[in-house]
Amino acid sequence: MSILIQPLITEKLTRLQEVHQQYAFEVAKNSTKPQIKKAIEQRYPDVKVSRVNTMIVPSKPKGRFTKSGFVSGRSRSWKKAIITLKEGEIDLFSEI
Numbered sequence: 431m432s433i434l435i436q437p438l439i440t441e442k443l444t445r446l447q448e449v450h451q452q453y454a455f456e457v458a459k460n461s462t463k464p465q466i467k468k469a470i471e472q473r474y475p476d477v478k479v480s481r482v483n484t485m486i487v488p489s490k491p492k493g494r495f496t497k498s499g500f501v502s503g504r505s506r507s508w509k510k511a512i513i514t515l516k517e518g519e520i521d522l523f524s525e526i
Contacts, residue, residue, distance in 0.1 A: 433461045433469040437522045438510065451515040453522070459486070459509045466511050477518035484511045 438454040446452040457466055463482040470479050489507040493500055 433458050433465055434473060437520075439522060446512075451519075453513045453515070453520050455511050455513065457484070457509050457511045459507075461509070461511075463511075466513070470513055474518070474520050477520060478516040479513055480516040481514040482511055483514075484509060486510075 435456040435458065438456060443454045446454070455466075455470075463484060466482050466484070467479045471477060486509050487507060489504045491502065492505055493502040
């Protein structure tokens with residue numbers, strides 16, 4: 431299983447990229463900070479990672495009304511990693 435699942439692109443994270451050289455990725459839930467750092471530096475060879483911050487995003491209750499009544503459930507929980515770079519730049523849009 432791959433450690434890096436997908437890059438996260440939002441307005442707030444785009445501002446972090448421009449100002450602080452920080453990028454966010456969805457990562458495997460059981461991955462560690464050294465594994466994430468190694469995976470980033472292997473996938474983007476011209477980049478040096480200075481710091482990795484991780485957080486587990488909890489699941490949230492979801493529900494909707496249907497013809498048969500209220501259907502409830504939960505969204506999945508996942509892990510987010512915020513990568514701070516020493517040098518280099520990641521072009522996320524070239525992969526699309």
